[in-house]
Amino acid sequence: MSLLSVQNLKMHFPVRGGVFYTTQAVCKAVDGVSFELKAGETLGLVGESGCGKSTVARSVVRLLKPTSGNVIFEGNDISTQPQSALRTMRREMQMIFQDPAESLNPRHTIGQILEEPFIIQKMGTRAERAEWSVELLKRVGLPADAMFRYSFEFSGGQRQRIGIARAIALNPKLIVCDEPVSALDVSVQSQVLNLLLELQRDMGLSYLFIAHGLNVVKHMSDRVAVMYLGKIVELAPASELYQNPRHAYTKALLDAIPIADPTQRRERQLLRGDVPSPINPPAGCAFGHRMKHPKWEQSVGMDLTLKEITPGHFVQPCPCCT
Numbered sequence: 001m002s003l004l005s006v007q008n009l010k011m012h013f014p015v016r017g018g019v020f021y022t023t024q025a026v027c028k029a030v031d032g033v034s035f036e037l038k039a040g041e042t043l044g045l046v047g048e049s050g051c052g053k054s055t056v057a058r059s060v061v062r063l064l065k066p067t068s069g070n071v072i073f074e075g076n077d078i079s080t081q082p083q084s085a086l087r088t089m090r091r092e093m094q095m096i097f098q099d100p101a102e103s104l105n106p107r108h109t110i111g112q113i114l115e116e117p118f119i120i121q122k123m124g125t126r127a128e129r130a131e132w133s134v135e136l137l138k139r140v141g142l143p144a145d146a147m148f149r150y151s152f153e154f155s156g157g158q159r160q161r162i163g164i165a166r167a168i169a170l171n172p173k174l175i176v177c178d179e180p181v182s183a184l185d186v187s188v189q190s191q192v193l194n195l196l197l198e199l200q201r202d203m204g205l206s207y208l209f210i211a212h213g214l215n216v217v218k219h220m221s222d223r224v225a226v227m228y229l230g231k232i233v234e235l236a237p238a239s240e241l242y243q244n245p246r247h248a249y250t251k252a253l254l255d256a257i258p259i260a261d262p263t264q265r266r267e268r269q270l271l272r273g274d275v276p277s278p279i280n281p282p283a284g285c286a287f288g289h290r291m292k293h294p295k296w297e298q299s300v301g302m303d304l305t306l307k308e309i310t311p312g313h314f315v316q317p318c319p320c321c322t
Contacts, residue, residue: 001075002036003206004060004174009033009069009079011055015279027279029055031230032069034306039173042200042207044221044238046214046253050275052230053210054098057178060208061095062086073174091121094167098179100159104151110137110162111147117169136165140195157188161195168199176208181216193219215257218242223312226250229286230278233321235306236313246309248321249287288320295320 011030014023030052037043045053058064060071062078071079078089097103104113114133118124124132134144140161151159160180167175177196181189197220199205209220217224217238224241226234226249234247245251252271273290276282282289284299298319306314315322 002072003039003041003074004037004208005070005072006036006056006060007034007070007072009056009059009071010067011052011059011064012067025279028230028281029278030059030066031278031281033227033230033232035225035232035235037174037206037208039206040200040204041223042209042221044217044224045208045210045227046212046217046224047227048275049212050278051227052278053227054178056227057095057176057208057210061093061176062089063095087121091170092172093174093176094170094172095176095178096160096163096167096180099183100156100163101151101183103163104159106150106152109148109150113151113162114147114166114169117166121170123170132169136169137162139168139199140165155188156184157192160184160192164192164195164199168203168205171203172205174206174208176210178210179212180209182212189216196220213257214242214253226253229276229281231286231304231316232306233287233316233318234314236315240310240313244313246313246315246322247287247318248291285316285318285320288318291320293320 009030010032013027013029015025015027016022017024033056035043045056047053055064059066066079069079070077073089073093078086111130111133114136115129118129118132133147137144137146142158142161151162154162181192184192200207209217211217221238224236224238225232226247228249234241234250241250242254245254273292276286276290284302285296285304288296288299304316304318307317308314
């Protein structure tokens, strides 16, 4: 049985306006996403800004209540449960946010930030919580005296380590990583990624790892899902996706990865046009519409549900992109 199963997840936001602030339209940020995540596995979720990755992350951990669909964690559907019933689930599912400066309360010391999960879950005495917090800091490579300092006294990489310490405090089974290194310097990114891999090995964690670039995801993931305009267009094991991409959008993302050798040249598929609006998405294949592909009209009215083309490799069956 999968640790996490997301089935036809949709997250639609009303767009309001006018004199009476009524609903004028609907923004389809996530529009029918499905995937599974096994225990101890890392699933990478990639795509351009605005494709719905972070909305998926927030829906999975129930920071947002999905419009429809199911989020099944350890056999329990948490997509419709009230907030009061989610406290126990929070111990098993945590999140690392993109911007560590925004996700840490600047008025609290690091000790107070790390002790808060234990207080909410009513775990331990004050002395025990302080001891656990020191152990968490050591685990992520920070000194014990960081307990008495504030988040603004640390660098971006150190703040993200504090965010990671908070996420692992309750020994969760799943951590949703929402672009955890995109706000960090390149020199610090590898340190944070290696820390996440070390924690996964030692604690048996599962990650839903969200990022912009396929190069970062390749280093972290067992499988990779590629999102475009609220939908997954390709899902495959990481090695298979990099060696044999089948969707045109996946190929374009791979072409965008920089080559370390400046003397090497290669053909690149340049992305033309603009990303369609999720408020008024085109019929059929959204990427084919953007690229003005001559076969795009054939995709209108087609069932574009992911199809398995080889074992474990799923792709959107679109005539203009595959």
